[in-house]
Amino acid sequence: xxxxxxxxxxxxxxxxxxxxxxxxxxxxxxxxxxxxxxxxxxxxxxxxxxxxxxxxxxxxxxxxxxxxxxxxxxxxxxxxxxxxxxxxxxxxxxxxxxxxxxxxxxxxxxxxxxxxxxxxxxxxxxxxxxxxxxxxxxxxxxxxxxxxxxxxxxxxxxxxxxxxxxxxxxxxxxxxxxxxxxxxxxxxxxxxxxxxxxxxxxxxxxxxxxxxxxxxxxxxxxxxxxxxxxxxxxxxxxxxxxxxxxxxxxxxxxxxxxxxxxxxxxxxxxxxxxxxxxxxxxxxxxxxxxxxxxxxxxxxxxxxxxxxxxxxxxxxxxxxxxxxxxxxxxxxxxxxxxxxxxxxxxxxxxxxxxxxxxxxxxxxxxxxxxxxxxxxxxxxxxxxxxxxxxxxxxxxxxxxxxxxxxxxxxxxxxxxxxxxxxxxxxxxxxxxxxxxxxxxxxxxxxxxxxxxxxxxxxxxxxxxxxxxxxxxxxxxxxxxxxxxxxxxxxxxxxxxxxxxxxxxxxxxxxxxxxxxxxxxxxxxxxxxxxxxxxxxxxxxxxxxxxxxxxxxxxxxxxxxxxxxxxxxxxxxxxxxxxxxxxxxxxxxxxxxxxxxxxxxxxxxxxxxxxxxxxxxxxxxxxxxxxxxxxxxxxxxxxxxxxxxxxxxxxxxxxxxxxxxxxxxxxxxxxxxxxxxxxxxxxxxxxxxxxxxxxxxxxxxxxxxxxxxxxxxxxxxxxxxxxxxxxxxxxxxxxxxxxxxxxxxxxxxxxxxxxxxx
Amino acid sequence: xxxxxxxxxxxxxxxxxxxxxxxxxxxxxxxxxxxxxxxxxxxxxxxxxxxxxxxxxxxxxxxxxxxxxxxxxxxxxxxxxxxxxxxxxxxxxxxxxxxxxxxxxxxxxxxxxxxxxxxxxxxxxxxxxxxxxxxxxxxxxxxxxxxxxxxxxxxxxxx
Numbered sequence: 001x002x003x004x005x006x007x008x009x010x011x012x013x014x015x016x017x018x019x020x021x022x023x024x025x026x027x028x029x030x031x032x033x034x035x036x037x038x039x040x041x042x043x044x045x046x047x048x049x050x051x052x053x054x055x056x057x058x059x060x061x062x063x064x065x066x067x068x069x070x071x072x073x074x075x076x077x078x079x080x081x082x083x084x085x086x087x088x089x090x091x092x093x094x095x096x097x098x099x100x101x102x103x104x105x106x107x108x109x110x111x112x113x114x115x116x117x118x119x120x121x122x123x124x125x126x127x128x129x130x131x132x133x134x135x136x137x138x139x140x141x142x143x144x145x146x147x148x149x150x151x152x153x154x155x156x157x158x159x160x161x162x163x164x165x166x167x168x169x170x171x172x173x174x175x176x177x178x179x180x181x182x183x184x185x186x187x188x189x190x191x192x193x194x195x196x197x198x199x200x201x202x203x204x205x206x207x208x209x210x211x212x213x214x215x216x217x218x219x220x221x222x223x224x225x226x227x228x229x230x231x232x233x234x235x236x237x238x239x240x241x242x243x244x245x246x247x248x249x250x251x252x253x254x255x256x257x258x259x260x261x262x263x264x265x266x267x268x269x270x271x272x273x274x275x276x277x278x279x280x281x282x283x284x285x286x287x288x289x290x291x292x293x294x295x296x297x298x299x300x301x302x303x304x305x306x307x308x309x310x311x312x313x314x315x316x317x318x319x320x321x322x323x324x325x326x327x328x329x330x331x332x333x334x335x336x337x338x339x340x341x342x343x344x345x346x347x348x349x350x351x352x353x354x355x356x357x358x359x360x361x362x363x364x365x366x367x368x369x370x371x372x373x374x375x376x377x378x379x380x381x382x383x384x385x386x387x388x389x390x391x392x393x394x395x396x397x398x399x400x401x402x403x404x405x406x407x408x409x410x411x412x413x414x415x416x417x418x419x420x421x422x423x424x425x426x427x428x429x430x431x432x433x434x435x436x437x438x439x440x441x442x443x444x445x446x447x448x449x450x451x452x453x454x455x456x457x458x459x460x461x462x463x464x465x466x467x468x469x470x471x472x473x474x475x476x477x478x479x480x481x482x483x484x485x486x487x488x489x490x491x492x493x494x495x496x497x498x499x500x501x502x503x504x505x506x507x508x509x510x511x512x513x514x515x516x517x518x519x520x521x522x523x524x525x526x527x528x529x530x531x532x533x534x535x536x537x538x539x540x541x542x543x544x545x546x547x548x549x550x551x552x553x554x555x556x557x558x559x560x561x562x563x564x565x566x567x568x569x570x571x572x573x574x575x576x577x578x579x580x581x582x583x584x585x586x587x588x589x590x591x592x593x594x595x596x597x598x599x600x601x602x603x604x605x606x607x608x609x610x611x612x613x614x615x616x617x618x619x620x621x622x623x624x625x626x627x628x629x630x631x632x633x634x635x636x637x638x639x640x641x642x643x644x645x646x647x648x649x650x651x652x653x654x655x656x657x658x659x660x661x662x663x664x665x666x667x668x669x670x671x672x673x674x675x676x677x678x679x680x681x682x683x684x685x686x687x688x689x690x691x692x693x694x695x696x697x698x699x700x701x702x703x704x705x706x707x708x709x710x711x712x713x714x715x716x717x718x719x720x721x722x723x724x725x726x727x728x729x730x731x732x733x734x735x736x737x738x739x740x741x742x743x744x745x746x747x748x749x750x751x752x753x754x755x756x757x
Numbered sequence: 758x759x760x761x762x763x764x765x766x767x768x769x770x771x772x773x774x775x776x777x778x779x780x781x782x783x784x785x786x787x788x789x790x791x792x793x794x795x796x797x798x799x800x801x802x803x804x805x806x807x808x809x810x811x812x813x814x815x816x817x818x819x820x821x822x823x824x825x826x827x828x829x830x831x832x833x834x835x836x837x838x839x840x841x842x843x844x845x846x847x848x849x850x851x852x853x854x855x856x857x858x859x860x861x862x863x864x865x866x867x868x869x870x871x872x873x874x875x876x877x878x879x880x881x882x883x884x885x886x887x888x889x890x891x892x893x894x895x896x897x898x899x900x901x902x903x904x905x906x907x908x909x910x911x912x913x914x915x916x
Contacts, residue, residue, distance in 0.1 A: 260783050691860055733779070
């Protein structure tokens with residue numbers, strides 16, 4: 001760890017250099033000050049104001065005010081910008097000794113955000129006013145990194161680590177073999193967890209039509225119910241622009257063969273394996289009342305591992321109808337077909353690019369799995385603004401998955417081997433501005449999933465499973481003053497755990513934020529989370545790929561989270577905006593479900609294993625020039641994950657996470673970007689797995705660097721933009737595992753060409 | 758932009774320094790496996806006639822075979838270790854299997870070749886049943902006991 005501390009010091013030194021030599025002496029002159037507000041009248045902190053002629057800038061304080069001093073007499077153009085709002089350019093004329101007061105109003109834009117979030121309180125809020133830890137991933141980041149999968153998007157969120165298909169928010173999940181995520185995935189606020197395994201589908205998301213991805217990094221069950229044990233990821237889709245927009249993106253690339261010849265144990269291992277795809281999107285309004293967008297992706301990936309190919313087609317649409325001045329209806333839908341050859345575990349470190357085998361009584365379990373996967377999602381929403389102070393919405397959801405396994409001869413296996421799962425439900429929510437200072441949010445929801453599978457046969461021998469649940473929630477937000485805001489709420493969930501047994505869960509939350517001065521905002525929060533074990537965890541009984549037996553007595557796991565922190569945001573040297581966040585957190589987990597080897601059955605089984613505590617701290621710093629052409633950001637997360645029963649570290653949690661990102665417009669048509677992330681090796685891993693899979697206990701530290709160059713040709717008059725990107729992922733060809741017994745992608749090269757018109 | 762060049766000048770060596778370790782690499786050649794199963798076997802009932810005692814050995818297996826051909830295949834592949842021949846017509850005996858690879862041995866038997874065909878004429882006389890029949894080897898020595906009841910031989914393939 002000394003090495004890491006040295007690097008942190010090195011980075012701080014670098015930041016210091018970045019800021020050196022930029023101090024400007026300013027002439028005495030006039031003064032300009034004022035407040036920046038949204039069109040709704042809300043003061044906006046963190047707005048960038050920049051006077052190009054003077055190369056001087058500032059950023060608004062926590063109450064939305066700004067001030068320039070000593071402006072020489074003259075006429076200047078001032079650029080006012082903030083993510084999520086339309087940029088304004090205002091001409092000002094000021095004379096020596098004059099004090100000009102200029103209040104500015106910014107219009108929000110619907111298709112690009114970053115500062116407005118909805119996940120923390122189920123309503124639109126400025127991120128600076130949110131009293132829990134949150135991060136956003138903007139469309140610009142999604143585009144510039146050619147993000148086509150959610151795990152790629154999450155790789156650079158502070159405190160988030162993705163292990164295979166398990167998302168860890170501050171160490172919440174560890175590695176759970178792809179079932180039973182402790183982080184909840186939402187699309188436009190609607191849960192999108194798989195009805196069968198309760199896991200996340202990283203690929204089925206409309207990335208060309210994503211307004212932003214929000215990551216809530218504390219238990220969120222008080223608003224979203226089960227699954228939000230460690231946090232929430234909310235993918236917000238775009239609305240409809242006033243002018244039609246079309247996007248076409250082509251990408252293609254190759255994985256470099258691994259450098260060790262002894263690992264070239266199959267015919268494809270020494271080839272440059274290809275991946276490619278086309279993304280498309282179109283959105284437009286039809287008159288004042290109708291709008292739609294559609295998007296899709298056609299892709300295939302030969303994979304860098306044997307038996308690890310994917311090919312598929314995804315289609316997404318959203319329709320909007322403004323029925324009346326105060327009534328809106330929208331319908332989001334997606335359909336997807338994938339043909340996958342999935343690599344499950346390797347053949348040991350001697351042969352990491354080929355799947356292994358587990359020899360079991362009477363059979364041999366295979367380390368790869370082949371099948372056809374179909375998914376369908378329909379999310380209708382009805383919104384009615386009864387008056388400016390009362391709004392309610394009704395949301396429905398239908399999420400279906402079907403998996404048809406393919407045998408070794410390439411034929412689809414008989415229908416009794418197919419898995420079918422459906423999740424459906426609805427939700428009603430009302431937002432009431434009860435007083436000038438108070439907003440109340442309340443509602444209820446119902447969900448049920450239905451699964452038919454020959455592998456979910458528990459001790460009761462049934463092949464059809466369902467798991468209904470219902471909930472009521474209430475939250476009140478009170479603004480005691482312009483500086484102090486308090487939020488309190490709860491959610492009451494009832495769900496069926498056995499065929500006839502119903503259990504309940506009460507999840508309270510409390511949070512507060514206080515703007516101590518112009519630059520410093522303090523926040524603290526408390527919340528509870530819970531997760532009902534997925535059908536797979538309770539009923540999976542199969543040894544085709546891994547020896548796993550059911551446990552129908554599995555109980556929900558719960559969490560209690562506390563956090564406190566501050567955000568410090570101020571202009572630096574008249575050229576940069578500086579933002580720093582520091583958060584301390586303490587999460588307690590009860591009845592944590594972990595896969596555990598049971599010697600009695602010679603198989604693994606999900607059991608309520610342990611009490612755990614994950615505490616730690618997270619620091620994030622970013623420096624951005626006022627013209628937003630250059631940015632440097634870093635974050636560091638320290639985790640202390642403890643299994644309180646064994647008095648040992650929790651398995652598969654890294655103690656140290658560090659991320660560094662930089663981007664810079666070298667010219668107005670060329671941008672360079674570099675991302676680096678590291679995670680220390682977990683202090684403890686599951687050694688039972690390595691009895692069956694050779695070297696499954698290997699889990700080295702991660703050091704991954706991604707680099708990109710973007711070339712932009714833009715013709716604003718013709719509304720045409722052409723962007724070509726060269727990307728190298730895992731630039732230094734560092735070999736590590738993306739989850740136990742799966743070799744992570746080696747260095748790969750990618751070319752992306754995107755047209756917008 | 759020139760003024761920001763130092764940033765890039767620092768970023769590049771930083772990531773270079775952090776990424777200089779190449780991570781996973783092929784393991785060195787395996788050291789000889791050192792796992793050992795040391796055991797005792799006791800007998801009860803009537804021993805079979807001598808012409809059915811062509812071979813009598815202890816065999817630890819990492820899988821449960823559905824027929825003895827699978828066992829022979831493993832033997833031919835060099836993946837199988839067994840004890841020396843056990844003594845016939847004694848009330849008890851000891852056995853030792855050395856140089857075992859780490860892992861879980863799920864079917865551990867006293868095996869008897871009872872007929873002339875070496876590929877098929879095998880049967881288990883006794884099965885290790887303690888610890889649910891599992892032996893975990895992790896570079897160590899495990900001590901076990903097996904009882905053979907000639908009047909009540911275990912089924913094969915196992916139920």
